[in-house]
Amino acid sequence: MTLMAGNILEGTVINITNFGAFVEVEGKTGLVHISEVADSFVKDIRVHLKEQDKVKVKVLAIDDNGKISLSIKQAMPAQKKSVKPVEIDWSSENKKQNQNNFEDIMSKFLKESEEKLQDVKKHQDFKSKGKKNF
Incomplete structure (x- = not known):
């Protein structure tokens, strides 16, 4: 060849x-x-x-x-990669637990982001009051 x-x-x-x-x-x-x-x-x-x-x-x-x-790797025959499917427990108990977990995460996120937003607003108000108008 x-x-x-x-x-x-x-x-x-x-x-x-x-x-x-x-x-x-x-x-x-x-x-x-x-x-x-x-x-x-x-x-x-x-x-x-x-x-x-x-x-x-x-x-x-x-x-x-x-x-x-x-x-060398391109000379090897293409191998089918065996992918093992993930087993999911679709029981209602597991679904409720995941739902509650998601809701807890979202409420924590909202609380933290609201606190951060208030801190930013306070900081901006403090900066604008410190400036003198000429």
């Missing part, structure tokens, strides 16, 4: 740095940036890769200077 953007090929890790891994593909060397190693955050690339590892890579781009950008 030729080296073209979008192709998925097998390569060999030849060097690992803090910012990525250099992979040899079809006699040429390309870079897999650390952000393209795995779907999750990669703090230490050496946890995921070792020199001489055989990896599948997707060719992202080849620039005019011949630099090859590669991705």
Whole structure:
């Protein structure tokens, strides 16, 4: 297979740095940036890769200077993420408790915001009385 953007090929890790891994593909060397190693955050690339590892890579781009950008995570088949549904208790007791809790939160919010508004008004009145008219 030729080296073209979008192709998925097998390569060999030849060097690992803090910012990525250099992979040899079809006699040429390309870079897999650390952000393209795995779907999750990669703090230490050496946890995921070792020199001489055989990896599948997707060719992202080849620039005019011949630099090859590669991705391991994009070469992996799309995996369906299993999402476990949240269980909700729809009983009337739970509903009333949540409703009361919401009402408590709202009344506390209204009380606090009214107090803050009164403080602001007092402060404005104090500032305007302190100014002298010329």
